[in-house]
Amino acid sequence: MKIYDELVWRGLVKDVSSPDLEEKLNNGGMTFYIGTDPTGDSLHIGHFSSFLISKRLKEAGHNPILLVGGATGLIGDPKPDSERPMITKETVDHNFACLKKQAQDIFGFEVVNNYDWSKDLNFIDFLRDYGKFFNINYMLSKDVVKRRLDDGITYTEFSYMIMQALDFAWLFENKDCTLQVAGQDQWGNITAGIELIRKKIGGQAYGFTMPLLTKSDGTKFGKSEGKAIWLDREKTSPYEMYQFFINAEDTKVIDYLKFLTFLSVEEINELEQSHQSEPHLRKAHQALAHSVITFLHGQEAYDEAVNMSKMLFSGNISSLSYDQVAVLFDGVESVEISEDLNILDCLIAVKAASSKREAREFVNNGSVLINGTKIQDLEFVVSKENAFDKKATVIRRGKKKYVVIKHI
Known part of the structure; x- marks a missing residue:
């Protein structure tokens, strides 16, 4: 199966900027980027799906770049319902260092920081060299902006779209990057970057988005009793991650297998049949937990998580260490x-x-x-x-x- 067809089968394609992109993805050789702002010191499961898309594309012959927004993180991507709280430069720098190391350790991607090319851009140059290419009516038509107009949106948030478009243009000129990949909530920012490259540079760039990973009620996947499921094992232990996946919604577990694992079409179809005929065996849930945990933390961490779960179920916890007890009963009264x-x-x-x-x-x-x-x-x-x-x-x-x- 060609890479584009596989992404579609897995449900990983939402919006596509051009019909030409299918052929380009199937042929390989594109440099693309995926971005995240350093609002925390670890990636979480919400990031994991998009990062796996990057790895899938890399295995199909494309070249991934991870952009961690040291500059855009200081501004804040507009939320649909409220303004993000500002974070300090020191916190952003710390988070950037953590995310860079984590991404390189887990995925091996090249990591860049948009602060490096944004820090010396003065306000007049920003308006003359970039602002003139953005039509206010075009910017107002973007979903996240429209949803905020009644309650008010600051100029700082409003400018975020231009900053992200500037990133795409910089990577296009300096890294030969012709594709941006992101979640569906970033579609307006992606198209803004494509338009800036076309108008300012005269180049052709592309973008596609993936659906957000959600629960059946539409809320974001990756929260457990109000806590994010982090990729850093010091923030979310393999045992906690195991419990999260083993208790995933039955109606969504096959979707999660498609989004979050490298299991083949045949393997997932077989698990889906088992899930439908013998749901009590929870083979799909086990496969999901095994795939994610071993990818992130290795087989030993998965085995320990399973053993701890069995001990808790049986009540035989006497052989645990204090550290394991602390993890196992974190949150218990x-x-x-x-x-x-x-x-x-x-x-x-x-x-x-x-x-x-x-x-x-x-x-x-x-x-x-x-x-x-x-x-x-x-x-x-x-x-x-x-x-x-x-x-x-x-x-x-x-x-x-x-x-x-x-x-x-």
């Missing part, structure tokens, strides 16, 4: 305790039981586990000495109620 407590008093203290009578019933019924071990001794003492590295004790009552004691 925790209570600080500074003294040793009898098991009954402890259950009351952490609100796992409302009274000694109820606590006694839980213990006698065998529904209380301390660090993965069932406790039926009413005289058992919960102490720092028996905790994970003398730092934490995990109490499980029943199948789902967990509380972490932090010993102080």
Whole structure:
């Protein structure tokens, strides 16, 4: 299957600037860029799909460039509903360094910073050399601008489109870059760059967008209980990533396989058939988690995530390290305790039981586990000495109620 046909099959093509682009993509040899602003110090799953498109194109014979916007990051791409908060130059520089290293480590792309060619451009030159090529009516017609007009949009945000177009023109002239790839929300900025190259340089450039990766309700994919799923394992552990993918929506998991993995058409079709006939086996979810985690962090990280998940499901967590416990129960209710407590008093203290009578019933019924071990001794003492590295004790009552004691 040719690269353009594969991108279409995977649902990765939304808007295309020219019908000529299909042939050019299939023939290889284009230099293209994909951009992101350094608003954070790590990429997240929302970026991952577009970065994989870049890798797909590279394997088809094209040359990728990653632009991290040290200049545009100081301005802020207009949001549909509000102005982005400004971030400091120091924060932008720090984030740029982090994203550059991450992108090079994971994908091996060339990374450029638009601050390098934007910092010396003065305001008069900006207006004379670039502003004159932009028609206000054209800029006002862009979706994100139109949606903000009633509530107001600042000149700073309004100028973002020109800055991104300037980036495309600079890369066209200095890197022979003729293609920009981005999410569908960047279509107006892409076409602005194509027009600037045509009017100012007399060149022909191209662009295409990909659909945003979303959940079934239309919200952006990549959030778990309000937290982004980061590619940096220090921000999102392989275990957390595994849980995120293994619990992905059944109705969307095949789409996610197409967007986020290099599994072949045949492999994905086979997984889709299994998903339809035996959804309880969750083979598609397992394949999704395995593909993403091993790509980012390796097989060992995936195996550890699976083992931790099995331990949590079985309740047998006694062999975990404290660091693994900290990851496994991140976000679980925790209570600080500074003294040793009898098991009954402890259950009351952490609100796992409302009274000694109820606590006694839980213990006698065998529904209380301390660090993965069932406790039926009413005289058992919960102490720092028996905790994970003398730092934490995990109490499980029943199948789902967990509380972490932090010993102080």
